[in-house]
Amino acid sequence: MSSNSGASLGPIFAALGDATRLGLLARLSDGRARSITTLLGDSPLTRQAVTKHLRVLESAGLVRSLRRGRERRFAFSPERISEARAYLDDVGRQWEDALARLQAFVETDKT
Amino acid sequence: MSSNSGASLGPIFAALGDATRLGLLARLSDGRARSITTLLGDSPLTRQAVTKHLRVLESAGLVRSLRRGRERRFAFSPERISEARAYLDDVGRQWEDALARLQAFVETDKT
DNA sequence: GCATCATGCAACTAAATGGTTGCATGATGC
DNA sequence: GCATCATGCAACCATTTAGTTGCATGATGC
Numbered sequence: 001m002s003s004n005s006g007a008s009l010g011p012i013f014a015a016l017g018d019a020t021r022l023g024l025l026a027r028l029s030d031g032r033a034r035s036i037t038t039l040l041g042d043s044p045l046t047r048q049a050v051t052k053h054l055r056v057l058e059s060a061g062l063v064r065s066l067r068r069g070r071e072r073r074f075a076f077s078p079e080r081i082s083e084a085r086a087y088l089d090d091v092g093r094q095w096e097d098a099l100a101r102l103q104a105f106v107e108t109d110k111t
Numbered sequence: 112m113s114s115n116s117g118a119s120l121g122p123i124f125a126a127l128g129d130a131t132r133l134g135l136l137a138r139l140s141d142g143r144a145r146s147i148t149t150l151l152g153d154s155p156l157t158r159q160a161v162t163k164h165l166r167v168l169e170s171a172g173l174v175r176s177l178r179r180g181r182e183r184r185f186a187f188s189p190e191r192i193s194e195a196r197a198y199l200d201d202v203g204r205q206w207e208d209a210l211a212r213l214q215a216f217v218e219t220d221k222t
Numbered sequence: 223g224c225a226t227c228a229t230g231c232a233a234c235t236a237a238a239t240g241g242t243t244g245c246a247t248g249a250t251g252c
Numbered sequence: 253g254c255a256t257c258a259t260g261c262a263a264c265c266a267t268t269t270a271g272t273t274g275c276a277t278g279a280t281g282c
Contacts, residue, residue: 010133031209
């Protein structure tokens with residue numbers, strides 16, 4: 001397997017499982033670090049709500065933050081995304097292998 | 112973009128965001144269909160709990176089920192997994208592009 | 223026909239989640 | 253120094269989620 005068998009991935013996927021957070025991640029994936037109020041933008045949410053979402057992303061390791069003067073800037077962090085990607089690749093590959101075996105079986109059987 | 116910009120992926124990731132469900136998916140990714148009690152196995156959970164998890168997976172489209180006599184057999188369904196994978200690939204690629212641009216900038220600047 | 227097996231449905235509980243509001247605090251800029 | 257801006261913290265609320273228990277029902281096998 002390219003990754004651990006999925007243990008500990010729960011929190012990562014859970015963090016991705018919210019539209020607001022997916023949106024934040026999408027904006028941050030351009031590599032630029034942004035402050036909370038910047039990320040708030042024109043969203044209908046409160047600053048506190050956005051803050052909470054950012055904390056969820058951060059504790060899932062999808063984002064990193066550091067204080068810069070009076071503001072805290074959040075930046076995308078790619079490692080965990082790769083883990084999630086690796087897991088999905090594994091599952092997909094397992095599936096394709098199973099399909100291939102089934103295919104082979106059918107072919108053989110068709111003699 | 113290879114996929115829609117992430118809208119509607121929330122439910123998929125949310126379904127993946129639970130260790131029990133990840134385990135069920137992993138077992139089902141070998142392509143074989145299994146009944147609820149089979150999937151229950153020696154898990155410490157109740158049959159009803161597992162049933163609920165399976166329903167979550169099903170309504171996220173990650174799994175399909177059909178009644179076979181007195182039992183309902185659940186089977187892996189790969190399409191949605193691919194969507195999720197495509198999204199993560201997009202995010203990853205965006206990040207790498209950003210890195211590349213930054214790299215280019217630094218190189219240029221170093222004249 | 224009858225015991226049994228696999229499932230479905232409903233009601234209920236405890237905890238987590240997503241959101242709000244109000245107030246406190248530390249930097250910034252003039 | 254002082255107004256202001258960006259954030260943090262805490263309490264609170266409503267909804268969802270993960271899980272349970274108990275009972276009902278439809279197939280299966282002999």
